[in-house]
Amino acid sequence: MFFERYLRSPNSDDISRLLAMGSNRGFLGMLGSIDCMHWKWKNCPTTQKGMYFGHIHEPTIILEAVASQDLWIWHDFFGMPGSHNDINVLDRSFVISLLTQGRAPPVNYSINGNDYTMRYYLADGIYPQWATFVKIISFLQGNKQIYFAKAQESTRKDVERAFGVLQARFAIIQGPVRFWKMKIMEDIMMACIIIHNMIVYTMRYYLADGIYPQWATFVKIISFLQGNKQIYFAKAQESARKDVERAFGVLQARFAIIQGPVRFWKTKIMEDIMMACIIMHNMIVEDERNANGMDFNYDTISESLPPVSHERTP
Known part of the structure; x- marks a missing residue:
């Protein structure tokens, strides 16, 4: 098999x-x-x-x-x-x-x-x-x-x-x-x-900063750069890794409730607030893509991730 x-x-x-x-x-x-x-x-x-x-x-x-x-x-x-x-x-x-x-x-x-x-x-x-x-x-x-x-x-x-x-x-x-x-x-x-x-x-991997563990699923910054190749990789990794930091910034700019200190007592309420803000953020991102004429379907994103399909065709 x-x-x-x-x-x-x-x-x-x-x-x-x-x-x-x-x-x-x-x-x-x-x-x-x-x-x-x-x-x-x-x-x-x-x-x-x-x-x-x-x-x-x-x-x-x-x-x-x-x-x-x-x-x-x-x-x-x-x-x-x-x-x-x-x-x-x-x-x-x-x-x-x-x-x-x-x-x-x-x-x-x-x-x-x-x-x-x-x-x-x-x-x-x-x-x-x-x-x-x-x-x-x-x-x-x-x-x-x-x-x-x-x-x-x-x-x-x-x-x-x-x-x-x-x-x-x-x-x-x-x-x-x-x-x-x-x-x-x-x-x-x-x-x-x-x-x-x-x-x-x-295998999938994520770009991460230096604090993350040395796992195959994380591609981290090189601490001690030697040669032009490592310098180029470090610059490319740092610039690409800023995507998640940009997302955090946009998320806080859109929703003032998570921009400032939280004033609730129960963790469950804070979890619900954060999930609601993230869902609305993704809805806005998807709507902006559609408004700009970009064909991007989140329902099929998992199918389009692998560069090559290894599923057997009958």
Whole structure:
């Protein structure tokens, strides 16, 4: 049950949302990024070490994966010996099997007035020159190619971020595996990926100030800034976090009863007053949006929150 829901190929609805995500990032027709991760095998049998010994100079097992911007892993292929490279893994993988068999859901998009039907994945330089892979430009000439290379590299980090988060969440795949049987290691990897996708599906986070706990559901300010990236993030986080403070200010400006000190004795009365003011505040906000011609339906806001739908379509 979990495999069919949390570790499956994208359906038509998923593809439309993935295409929208790619379009917002400047890559029309992109369904994600693809790469491989090596899992060290500590107890690899001596007779098989030559086959699993690769560029890491230790026996490893390879995981091939496709991930999207929200770190959802859409495809996995695990079990290839570490002596193989990404091309050898791709030759045995089923990531593009539906496409080659002509059974993949249709993808339609236009670039510069030209219509295309070929989906693609962002990949690094080792992957073959196929139309389904958009790779980095090796020798950059001109500002356009430099800009494209930067955009491709930054967007392609999605799958590497997914690998990093996967290993950070599950210590069993962060360190060398100590089992002997491949079937057990496959089950462990599949279970970790499924749980990872379940977390991605349910995860929401809120911007918060420094006093809040170090939970995954809070993105807090960085206390000690180092480098331009952290300075930029701190400024963006602080400016976006002001939304709730603005809401508090507008709420108090609209209702004088909560602007000054409360003079009641019973907590229940004060709770009722606060709830009534918040409800009327939200009614005013919704009415102002409608008056400005903005299509914003609060009844469906929970459905529009996830960037990608992971519900299975029958």
